[in-house]
Structure formats: C-alpha cells, structure tokens
Amino acid sequence: MTWTRDNVRAELIEVLKGHAPGDVEVTDGSHLVGDLSIDSLGVMEVLADLEDKFKLTIPDDALREVETVGDVAKAIETRLQSDGRLAG
Template identity: 40%
Template sequence: MAHSEDEILAGLAEIVNEETGLPTDAVTTDKSFTEDLDIDSLTMMTVVSVAEEKFGVTIPDEEVKNLATVGDAVRYIAQAQS
C-alpha cells in the first residue's frame, strides 16, 4: 500500500526521533539532515535502512547523497512506492 507524503513525513520523523532523540515536530520537509538535524552519515544510513523497511522501498546508496533534506527523502520514497 502506498503511503501519502504526510504519512511518509510522519514516519521519517518517528525514525529520526528514535535514532537521534530529536522531537518529531522538528523534522519538517525544509530541514537538511546534516545542517539542521545534525545527522551524520552513519545515522543517515540507519535512518535509510529503517525507512526502506517501513515503507517497502529500496534506496540505493548512490541515491542517499542526493537526499539532502527531509523533503527530498519524502519525495523519493513517494516515487519509489509507485
């Protein structure tokens, strides 16, 4: 079942919260993973792998570097589901 962008955003916020302790309302589409949320590359790989399981998608390693913001990740996951 495909998730809406709002559901994907909420899911990513939960994952980031679990991995970093950041409040879920701090995870918005305009936030940069590295600059705003202070997520390092190791944590980002964990976020990606949990998101892949949660949303039933595959995010190739070479694509992860293109996911600079939460919005980028939401859009990528939404497209990968269809």
C-alpha cells in the same frame, strides 16, 4: 499497503526523530546533517529503518541527491509510486 504523501511524511518524521538528538523539530526543510546532526553512519541507519518501514530498497547513490527531509520524502514517494503503492 498503499501510502499517501501525508502518511509518508508523518512516518518519515517519526523515523528521523528517533535518530535526531533530543527534541529537535523535524520539518520538510530540516537538513539531515546541519539541523538534525545525523552523520554518515546515522544516515545509513536511517536508510535501513526507512527501507524496513516502507518495504522498499533505496540505492546508496540516491542519498547523494538528498539534503533535507523533504528530499528524502520525495525519493521515497518516487519509489512507492513506481511500485504502484502511492495513492494520488
């Protein structure tokens, strides 16, 4: 499947909504820990869900560089692009 940046962000937000408490608004600028209250175990669960959703492997060390939803989206887009699965 070929993804677009818009598809990636929309799917990412849906995955994160499933892990964030209540009806917290999820935006590109949302911090995973501070705004979405996702702890380290939650991050690992999100990672597994994203790997399944996008059919890719995200190395654990890539998580050290992400703080916001936008950071996660960029990491996914970079991997999809290197696999030739990101349009545009």
